[in-house]
Amino acid sequence: MSISLIILIIFQSSGYVSANQETNNNVGGGWIAEDPSWIYFGYGGKLIKISKTDAKKVVLNNATTKGINVKGDWIYFTQKEGNDWNKYSLYKMKVDGTNKKRITGTGIDKVFVYGDYIYYTVFLTDPKTGYYSPHSLYRMKTDGTNKSLVFNGVADSIHFSGNNIFFINVTISSDGLKYSGPIMKSSLDGKNITTLIPGENRGLQVVENRLYFSDEIGLHQVDVNSLEKQTIIDQNIKSFYISNQWVYYVTRNISGNHLNKVKFNGTENIKIHSTPYYLGDISIIGDSVYFRHYTVFMKLKHDSVSPTIFMN
Incomplete structure (x- = not known):
């Protein structure tokens, strides 16, 4: 077994995964x-x-933006306020760039639009460690x-399915290196919170009636109803998605970072891209995987092994 740290990015394009595509993309910053x-x-x-038809570019907002959700005629996003890296406020704006309105802030982290509600986490400083962390999950009408308040605690890897929210109730170690906790389930309003899977879990996705999660042992799947567990990959997993039955993952070793894809059953393992520099911020939109190579954003079609430059 390789001792390389593996980051798996998994997203299921067929079937119901979670709230919407933005829910998954916000795992990588939205x-x-x-x-x-x-x-x-x-x-x-x-x-x-x-534009998807002629690649025309239109600037909608002249500020650092993340947490992007698009629903109907509106864009919901966070905008950086000032120089502090964690000072983001929540805004909404028409898709043509008009009617921009600040909804709440500052210190907003993840944003998810699900149904008629915006769900979001906020940054607080952990009094024990001094680290900033996403803390407390809230919701409001759009x-x-x-x-x-939906959950009073550090909620991460948040996903929605039907009338339920699934998330990891994270505890941060004193050195800031360990970021894990039990998998929780609650109703959309934060009531009826239960612990589904105890332990030091670090990543979570919901695909139809199955939970996919990672811990120090590997990647597992669990039936939501029976909680019957099956281990899929017995390597160190940090975060993950599934797309078109492919698993996209990054390995880190002494030579750098390596983007690979493998069939969900473990076959057809293909190396896609390698770099000695940063490789991350991976998101999946439609039929393509987007990721950042150092300061360049790349695009990869699901049926290809040759990424192209999306933006530099």
Whole structure:
């Protein structure tokens, strides 16, 4: 077994995964989203939309933007306020760039639009460790009314399925290197919170009636109802998605970072891209995988093994 740290990025394009595509992309920061006509992209201190037909670019917002969700005629996103890296406020704006309105802030981390509600986490400083961490899950109507607390604790790897929220109740170690906890389930309003899977879990996805999660041992799947567990990969997993039955993952070793894909049954393991520099911020939109290689954003079609430059 390789001692390389493996980051698996898994997203299921067929079947019901979670709230919507933005829910999964926000695992990687929510820097990209789409609607039928446009791709919305937070890049270079701006929010840009790019036409799917002729690649026309339109600047919608002149500020650092992430947490992008597109629903109907509206974009929901976080915008950096000032110089502190964690000072983001939540905004909404028409997809044509008009009617921009600040909803709440600052210190907003992840944002998920599900049904008629915006769910979001906020940054707080852990008094024991001094580290900033996403803390407390809230929700409000998409018009900014009816704000309420859903979970009072560090909620991460948040996913929605039907009338339920699944998340990891994270505990951060004193050195800041360990970020794990039990998998929880609650109703959409935060009631009826239960522990589904105890232990030091670090990643979570919901695909139909199955939970996929990682811990120090590997990647596992569990039936939501029976909680019957099956180990899929017995290697050190950090985060993950599934796309078109492919598993996209990054290995780290002494030579650098390596993007690979493998069939979900473990066959057809293919190396896609290697770099001695940073490789991450992976998101999946439609039929393509997007990721950042150092300062360059790359695009990879699911049926290809040759990424192209998306934005530099």
